[in-house]
Amino acid sequence: MKEDIVLTISQLSKTYGKKQVLHPVDLKVKRGECVVLCGGNGAGKSTLIKMITGIEKQSTGKFTFKVDNKKKFGFMPDAMDFPGELTAIEVLKYYGKFLNASEDKINELLKRVGLWDVRNQKVGSFSKGMSQRVNLAQTLLADVDVYILDEPTNGLDPYWVIEFKEIIHDLKREGKTILLSSHIMRDVAEISDRVVILFEGAIKEDGSLEEIYARNNCESLEEVFLKLLKLQTNQSVLRKTLEYDAG
Numbered sequence: 001m002k003e004d005i006v007l008t009i010s011q012l013s014k015t016y017g018k019k020q021v022l023h024p025v026d027l028k029v030k031r032g033e034c035v036v037l038c039g040g041n042g043a044g045k046s047t048l049i050k051m052i053t054g055i056e057k058q059s060t061g062k063f064t065f066k067v068d069n070k071k072k073f074g075f076m077p078d079a080m081d082f083p084g085e086l087t088a089i090e091v092l093k094y095y096g097k098f099l100n101a102s103e104d105k106i107n108e109l110l111k112r113v114g115l116w117d118v119r120n121q122k123v124g125s126f127s128k129g130m131s132q133r134v135n136l137a138q139t140l141l142a143d144v145d146v147y148i149l150d151e152p153t154n155g156l157d158p159y160w161v162i163e164f165k166e167i168i169h170d171l172k173r174e175g176k177t178i179l180l181s182s183h184i185m186r187d188v189a190e191i192s193d194r195v196v197i198l199f200e201g202a203i204k205e206d207g208s209l210e211e212i213y214a215r216n217n218c219e220s221l222e223e224v225f226l227k228l229l230k231l232q233t234n235q236s237v238l239r240k241t242l243e244y245d246a247g
């Protein structure tokens, strides 16, 4: 049977000035799959996400979404600067207008992200974790098949990390496709159907957790990441030694 691919990324790359922050990336995301894009700070996760969400123009390559909805995806950026004077419910109503979201849906989401009791408080007074939950709620207002989330667990306390994972499980049960990024690998490893590890702007691993652990003889993504880091350090020491010997 032919695979149902929702998002196809081909040779997508990004260069800022002389710095290539993303080497040509190929990636296919299947319908109903939850793909977790892992990597350390500066690996290129947000850059990749910004390109496929149309915020940044790619330097090379292309991507295509295969979705029915006119609005392609729900997008949770890594940081949202909501107008501090608005209350949580006002923020969601504002976004809801563009997305044709009903009042019921807004109320349901405020409850789902634990902000119902503070819905009339100004978001300017919210903690990082609370703002992040407003950000998550605005993303889920979009009634779409694909959700793209950049560092969604950033700033969430342990309770809300668990709740967040529940929300992702619910979306998966509804057959939604999810692409999310995280540098906090233990937060998201277990919700993934597939993990893609970005390291210095290149994909170093792509597979299920089990496959990646077996390939690297590791028991956690952190271990895999540290192995990549060590390999890179050894290579750069070797490079420097060779340069020294040559020169």
Ligand SMILES: Nc1ncnc2c1ncn2[C@@H]1O[C@H](COP(=O)(O)OP(=O)(O)O)[C@@H](O)[C@H]1O
Residues within 6 Å of the ligand: 016, 021, 039, 040, 041, 042, 043, 044, 045, 046, 047, 048
């Ligand atoms: N607008 C920009 N101009 C120059 N360099 C940038 C810009 N945005 C990101 N970068 C660089 O690209 C690299 C990847 O950044 P980013 O995609 O934000 O990483 P991640 O999200 O994985 O932490 C970093 O080295 C970062 O400094």
Ligand SMILES: [Mg+2]
Residues within 6 Å of the ligand: 045, 046, 047, 078, 150, 151
């Ligand atoms: Mg980022």
